[in-house]
Amino acid sequence: MMSGSESVLELLPMVFAVPGEALARAQTLLRTGPSPLDASVAHQVIGIWQRDFGDLRLALRHLRRARALAARARSAEREADVLATLGVALVHAGRTRQGLDAFEQGVARGTGHTRARVLYRRAYVWWVLGRHREALEDVRRAVPVLRQAGDVIWTARALTLRATVHLALGAVERADADFTAAEALWDTTGQEHDKADAVESRGLAAFRRGDIPAALRLLDEAEERYAKLGTPTFMLNIRRCEVLMAAGLAPEALAEADGAIAELDRLGGQSTRKAELLLVAARAARLTEDPNTAIARAAQAVRLFTGQRRAWWETHARLVLLEARVAAGRRSGRLVADAATVAERLAAFGSPAAPEASLLAGRIALALGRSAEAERHLAVAARSRLGGPPLARITGWAAQALRARAAGSNRGVLEACRRGLDVLDDHRMTLGASELRARATAQGAELAALAQQAALASGRPRRLLTWSERWRATVLTAPPTRPPADPALLSGLTAFREIAARAEQARRDGHPVPALEREQRRLEREIRSRTLHLRGEAPGGGDRFDAGRLLRRLGETRLVELAVVDGQVHVLLCGQGRVRRFTAGRLDRAVAEAEHVQAGLRRLAHPxxxxxxxxxxxxxxxxxxxxxxxxxRHLGTGPVVVVPPGSLHRVPWALLPSLRERVVSVSPSASSWLRARETEPPPGGRTVLVRGPGLATGGAEVPELAGRHGAPVVLEKDTAHVARVLRELDGAELAHIAAHGAFRADSPLFSSLTMADGPLIVHDFERLTRSPYRIVLSCCDTARFASVGADELLGLVTALLPLGTAGVVACSAPVNDEAVVPLMLALHKGLGAGLSLAEALRDARAALPDDATHQATGWAFTAFGAA
Known part of the structure; x- marks a missing residue:
């Protein structure tokens, strides 16, 4: 049992070291009939716990009681300390004026060391309110006194807060210095909650530097620390949402923000945090192209921030509200004026978001035909292109491109777009995970669109081809960073495979699987989280596209690249040393027709x-x-390579009349086709045949193929487990995999092939040193992709192409299993005769029986790449 005021005071630092234990001890103390001074400490501890981790109304009740008891004990220092804690709680409750009044009283009553602690907490409140200059001034006054008193914990807190304020003002180097100094102090204490907060703050600093993998890793580490303490993580939720949005993962950010808001409401927690969560939810909804949700969240955030007297935050929320209204189709002179006002206020605050508001004002003015007004706002926004974090510079180059377009300078547009996309290239290649690289391209979508419009207006097809390639399938320009031999990651993959296999077996047996599915989702989150931490190794933006090199390599082949500008499909026909442009139809109509075709193929798969x-x-x-x-009419008679946009990846190209009897292959980009064409097969010529479990035909083609390929490696039954399959696939010349395929639109890198011990997923393939030179995937849905970012595809085939695979045959629709067998046998017959995959597939289709089911099966398979 606690005794003596000095030992009771030890409860206060415990709230941020072991919060649950501090709460329990304070409650126990109150049951012993303590003195007013000791009871004041106990009520303050309970108030802090409820303020930060529980019900804010209860927090205020305990803190007011703590103040009354301090006054009864006639301790001005104790009362000053409680007033500071109460002031923080009042501000978090949205009672800003009352909170600031409490701080005025606390500063007046406290002296020396106590006053320095009060000043630190008022600085924290100034930061919450977005009044950064006042925050820095109070920290400046507090730190020397805290240091002189040898107060390590409060000095470290003050340095961490000052670093956070510097980050809000864009002073990353100053923030890094303070974080480093604070971390050195935290290492000497047992303040576990404060240590977790320091790790979280370092994650924020990494994000501000543009290091998204490090930010995600540090935020995940902070979350693990908080979980051990059993404390909520609303500030961490907000920061992680910011990082997820910068990484192109806006849907995940919206889900996390909405989930945190619901939990905060359930607890009766801080209204300040709710307003901040509403703001990040609004931003995420805008990025997911859901303007109505963005408007609703942003408007609610504006109301809360206004009531809380948080002008800095309110202005940022107004920016998101304006952006969402514009995205919803609204245009007016009033919106231009509102955006300009927001830009001025943000600039006065020193906010890095000011250029975004100026760009918005300029964009609306351009749409209204107000050229002079647009130029004024865009010129301000364009200044950010010269320095700062990558996304701020991209905003500046977008503004510069719009200025050039308004001035009628196509050359200026293309130069600005080139410079802006170069910035994004450098940023993107710091990301190790292919998913992050793909999604990050969304940041350059406007620049890519402006460049394509300017290239089209130039009347030069080769220029349009170059810009179409500039931001198409860029994730394939370099292999993803190979995951390290991380025991936790490997263990997670093994556990995921086991759980997935058990769940699938339970479904077949008709048993309920909710618990297994929950565990599978948990393991998926863990695996994905670890892969997102990977940092990129490749410098720059990968190979630059060279149209001349492409034309030289084509020979008699024609490459057809489909460029979409303002919804119109333009056909860029490459061959015979030149590029020609033809205008085709509207993209939306083509996408709808492709879906009808897919539905038809599904029906034809059944007799x-x-x-x-x-x-x-x-x-x-x-x-x-x-x-x-x-x-x-200009395709010639030779082979055809089709390079479609991401939204047309499911088109069965062999169904088109002019391509039905041709040698046709598909590539995500012309650059990707060139790399595949120039990829040399590995030495040794090893062939690997894999037969997974549960196939309707039992993978009937595999035994016969084994007799045709000399001495292939055949993996089936118990030998077809993931580790062995990966080992044999690594560096093989030809692989044929007959296994159930499953495409995951929600998480494409968990798309899988079923092996004896569970699913072989895309993340597994990314661990290969070199994927097989040629791969034949004879099962359904292996050629399905998720279209993300600007024009990127995530899926099984696109995971293989950057890893050394030059050609893949895969299927984009459900097919008749029995009809697949003769198609595969005929395909391998052609390969044995020295044909390419595309040539062998063309001949295999022609050899099939002339009925609907076999024809549909042939059309559903596509050759990708150039082998």
Whole structure:
């Protein structure tokens, strides 16, 4: 049992070392009938716990009681300390004036060391309110006194706060210095909650430096520390949402913010945190192209910030509200004026977001035809292109591109877009995970679109081709960072595989699987989190596209790149030493027609659907008109390579009449095709045949193929487990995998092939030193992708291409398993005769029986790459 006021005071630092224990001891103390001074400490401890981790109304009740008891004990120092704690709670409750009044009284009553602690907490409140200059002034006054008193804990807190304020003002180097000094002090204490907060703050600093993998790693580490203490993590939620949005993971950020808001409401927690969570939710909703949700969240945030007298935060919320209204289609002179006002206020605050507001004002003014007004705002926004973090410079280059377009300078537009995309290239290549690289390209979507519009207006097809390639399938320009031999990651992958296999077996047996599915989702989050921590190794933005090199390598082949500008499909036909442009149809109509074709192919996979064959063929003719237009008459007689945009990745190109009897392959980009064409097969010529479990035909082609390929490695039954399959695939010349495929639209890098011990996922393939030179995937849904970022594709095939695979045959639709067997046998016959994958697939289709099911099966398979 606690006794004596000096020992009771030890409860206060315990709140941020072992919060639960501090709460329990304070409650126990109150049951012993303590003195007013000791009871004041106990109520303050309970108030702090409720303020930060529980119900804010209860916090205020305990803190007011703590103040009354301090006054009864006639301790001015004790009363000053409680007033500071009460002031923080009042501000978090949205009662800003009352909170600041409490601080005035606390500063007046405290002296020396106590007053320095009060000043630190008032500095924290100034930061919460967005009044950064006042925050820095109070920290400046507090730190020397705290240091002189040898108060390590409060000095470290003050330095951490000052670093956080510097970050809000964009002074990253000053923040780093303070974080380093604070961390050295924290290492000498047992303040576990404060240590977790320091790790979280370092994550924020990494984010401000543009190091997203490090930011995610540090925030995850902080979350683990908080979890051990059993404390909520609302500030961490806010910061992680910011990082997720910068990484292109806005849907995840919106889900996390909304979940945190619901939890905060359940607890009756701080309204200041709720307002901040609403703001990040609004930003995330805007980035996910949900302007109505963004408007609702931002408007609620504005109301809360206004009531809390938090002008800095309110102004940022107004910026998001304006952006969401513009995204919803609103344009008016009033919006221009409002955006300009927000930009001025943000600049006065020293906020790095000021250029975004100026860019918004300029963009609206341009749409309204107010050229002079637009130029004024865009010129201000364009200044940010010269320095600062990557996303701020990209904003500046976007403004510069719009200025050049308004001035009629195509050259100026292209130069600004080039410079802006170079910045994003450098930023993107610091990311090790292919998912982050792909999603980060969304930041350059506007620059890429402006460049393509300018290239089209120039009337030079080769220029349009170059810019179409500039921001297409860039994730394939360099391999993802190979995951290290991380025991935790490998253990997580093994556990995930085991749980997934158990869940699948339970489903087949008709048993409920909610618990297994929950554990599978948990393991997926853990694996994904660890892969997102990887930092990129490749410098720069990868290879630059060279149209001349492409044309020299094509020979008799024609490459058809489909560039989409303002929703219109433009066919760039490359061959015979030149690039020609043809105008085809509208993208939205082509996407809708492609979905109809996919539905038709699914029906034709089942016997008895012969009557639907003419409908599918008619849809193929419509697709040809929409996608190729007049270019059809200029394709020549040689092989054709199609480079479609991401939204058309599921088109069965062999269904189009002009391509049906041709050698056709598909590539995510012309650059990717070039790399595949120039990839040399590995030495040794090893062939690997894999047969997974549960196939309707039992993978009937595999035994026969084993007899055709000399001495292949055959993996089936118990030998077809993931570790062995990966070991044999690494560096093979040819691999044939007959296994169930599953595409995960929600998380494409968990798309899988079913092996004996569970799913082989895309993350597994990324661990290969070199993926097989050629791969044949004879199962359904292996050629499905998720379209993310600007024009990126995530899926099984795109994971293989940067890792050394030059050619893949895969399927984009459900197919008839029995019809697949003769197709695969005929395909391998062609490969044995020395044909490429595309040539062998063309001949294999022609060799199939002439019925609807076999024809649909042939159309559903596509050759990717150039091998």
């Amino acid at each position: 008895g659907a012969q009557a639907r064959l003419p409908l599918v063929e008619a849809a193929g003719r419509r697709l040809e008109e929409l996608l190729l237009g007049p270019a059809v």
